Amino acid sequence: MALYDNLFEPLAVGPVTIPNRIVRSAHSTLLSGEPLIAYHEARARGGVGMSTLEATNVLAPEGTRVPLGSDAVLQFYEEISARMRPHGMKLFQQIYNPGASVSPNLLPSLESPPSVGEIPNPLYNISPMAMTRGEIQGMTQAFAAAARRVRDGGLDGVDIHASSGYLIHEFLSPALNHREDEYGGSFENRMRFLEEIITAIRAEIGHDIAVGVRLPNEDYTPGGLTPELNAAIAQAVEDEVDYISLHMSSYWRFHKLIAPADDPLGTEMPSNRTITSVIRKPRMVVGRIMTLDHASAIVREGEGDLVSMVRALIADPELVNKARRLEESRIRPCIGTNMGCVGQIMSRGVLSCVVNRSAAQEDTQPFEPDDQAILPKKILVVGGGPAGLEAARTAALRGHRVSLHEATKSLGGQLVYARQAPHRADLGLIIDYLVSELNSLEVDISINSLVDEDVIADIAPDEIILATGSTPRTDGFQVAFPVEPVPGHHLPHVHTSWDVFSKHIVSGFSGQALVFDDIGTFEAISVADVLLAAGLKVTMVSRFEKIGEEVPFPPVTVGAARERLMAGNFDFIGGHCLRRIEQGAVHIGVPFTARERTLAADNVVMVGFKQPNRDLVEAIRSMDRTVHLIGDALGRNDLMSAIHGGADIGRSI
Known part of the structure; x- marks a missing residue:
């Protein structure tokens, strides 16, 4: 039945x-x-x-x-x-x-x-x-x-x-x-x-x-x-x-x-x-x-x-x-x-799927790998975000002995934060699925486990997959002025998206908030959703002309979010950069022009490029071991690249 x-x-x-x-x-x-x-x-x-x-x-x-x-x-x-x-x-x-x-x-x-x-x-x-x-x-x-x-x-x-x-x-x-x-x-x-x-x-x-x-x-x-x-x-x-x-x-x-x-x-x-x-x-x-x-x-x-x-x-x-x-x-x-x-x-003009690497490529790539590794290897995956989880799953399906180490207490990487945002809970479903699959495949999982040269020497893997992700920059970097940090970025009312999602600081916010979007993805949208839900007046300033401009085809991916934001206590100012941040105010302008505007802001959230976590790369290479870099550690910063990269390396090693 x-x-x-x-x-x-x-x-x-x-x-x-x-x-x-x-x-x-x-x-x-x-x-x-x-x-x-x-x-x-x-x-x-x-x-x-x-x-x-x-x-x-x-x-x-x-x-x-x-x-x-x-x-x-x-x-x-x-x-x-x-x-x-x-x-x-x-x-x-x-x-x-x-x-x-x-x-x-x-x-x-x-x-x-x-x-x-x-x-x-x-x-x-x-x-x-x-x-x-x-x-x-x-x-x-x-x-x-x-x-x-x-x-x-x-x-x-x-x-x-x-x-x-x-x-x-x-x-x-x-x-x-x-x-x-x-x-x-x-x-x-x-x-x-x-x-x-x-x-x-x-x-x-x-x-x-x-x-x-x-x-x-x-x-x-x-x-x-x-x-x-x-x-x-x-x-x-x-x-x-x-x-x-x-x-x-x-x-x-x-x-x-x-x-x-x-x-x-x-x-x-x-x-x-x-x-x-x-x-x-x-x-x-x-x-x-x-x-x-x-x-x-x-x-x-x-x-x-x-x-x-x-x-x-x-x-x-x-x-x-x-x-x-x-x-x-x-x-x-x-x-x-x-x-x-x-x-x-x-x-x-190409059909794909964030979570299914083989979608629309079934003539060359089956849904699951249909080959077994000729020589099963001991594989160490460092990082338990979506890239690392998919790499571990796919490698284990092919018969490799896989161990996965995650430095934090939770598997899922940045999706641990993203799934907490309003309207984004579905993102967490892929993590739940991947973790369940790894448990079924009896992959050895260690959380709260920092990997260094000693850990690598103790495991003695044949190959290492680095899926160590990335971390928000806090040095005031913005793309428009790569040499000059934003003045005032160090002030205590300036935060990262991770602060908003993970530290419960929003309950202490009041008045007006400014979100600066330097990457044009859903991350800034989710930050704005959290701040609006907390009752704040939110202004999003972006170097892009449209909300979520870097998301593929915004009319069908960002359209609903745009309607939701614009229906609330929210304003958007596109095509601008940050000039400087002060207590209670942010000065913005258009790159390569002299005009400047001042916006009231009791709290500022900078959503920008993250720093790829690549510290282990050189150490591993000096140990004369094969290492593969995938996911946000490559600097790609998108979920589809992370999952597809994990699937690709798991199918190829």
Whole structure:
């Protein structure tokens, strides 16, 4: 018996039977060919009941990742469907046209994006072209032809994307659809485009494969679609489709499309209930559903029939099978930062995952190392932060004898502090997981253990991994003036982020606080959250122009935090440096200009570059031992680099 039996019951969705209730709704990977097949195959092997290939433009020509606009796509579909079939996972394709929600980098220089009207998308700032009646009819037929190719290629279903602010959503939305013809104005007219697409698809493929539609539950476009309007849309189309998938938001509030850890688990369920309670067809729900326990409760309470756990399955493609084997504690958790998945997609065009080194690289790198060390070694890991823990875990999986020494009383490194900040508790889940794994692997762990030459000589390791992290600088350093310390940095009311998180000094703060952000990450945001929660007036001064500017793709990683901060007693001043700190005041300016401003500040927190802890490097090298430096000791100062570096060294030694 599985731990959550109701999740492992099959469900009929039109002509298709989904073997279990854990599914993957469509999400961008920007992969193609074998990497894309291997990515989905890893989740199929892991027990997922259904997976949907990412939203693909029905006009995508040959030469694109999935050339859905021509029969050239059939060869790829035949290969990927054949690879999924032995695992029992059903494979769908989401079809769409982006409308105005398209990057100008993807548009030919002589084209304007087709749309319901001329309202620009807030992220890309292009005024689109209103579609003519002929263009609408042509687009409708393109959807039908795409559905035929999905069927002919051997896939199990097609998912019509009518959400997220894309083309069909634009027609449905009273905020975006200002047309005065039969496609605009009344509810019935705004529905016409979607209904004609569904009719055309049914005329093309009948009921040979499943046909579903993804609808918004709440779109957060001012004056747009509310849960009540979306319930009416769902009721209007449900007789013509086999399932309805619900998803929140649009580009007007981008972070709600992929809710970060700032939002509660199950953040979309309150909006979903208005819709799921009035429709009869199978319902797919999403929105920070990270655990099997939560998914099981949703199905048990009748709030959804299929539960999409996209990011949880990026973090651990074996999630379903582990639950079946009663190994829930061994599921690698998603920590909800969005920095590895959508953050990397939108900033670098590459899918990744903070906690899973192999995500989107399954064709070359398995989820866990599948080789054993030819010659098992004695490995000493110095440092129990995320880099050291992952290095120790991976090395132990490969058969090495591993001992880990941590200088403080707690494992977790800087995440010990970070998980204490408001809205950041999920960060600690990866530490809990890694520590549990090390205990299962019987890694020898020593805390409160400073490592020096004598300790190394006593252990006599074959190789040493230094994951000693970094420590906040207290010498007044700022990047804008690398030679000159900030005058006044030594005053007693000047603190580091670690002081704020670890020494309980905030209870003694009062009045106004100034946070200086010299690195543009979430660290300064979390400091501001702590100070605001303590009732202080907070001003953040940064050398960057935006809050969290160095975090990958801030609209989806920092957007929720920015809203939260700006809703409080908070101000932000970007593009400035510190001139000097005095008792009760801080003088700031713009680098390379003479202008200076003075801000009241009873307490100052400097969030800047840390000093990598590398003292042991030379000592170890003088002992003629092999040493590897990973994590923040390399000066990288980000969680994904730490975990990935630990995985890489553990797989290679």
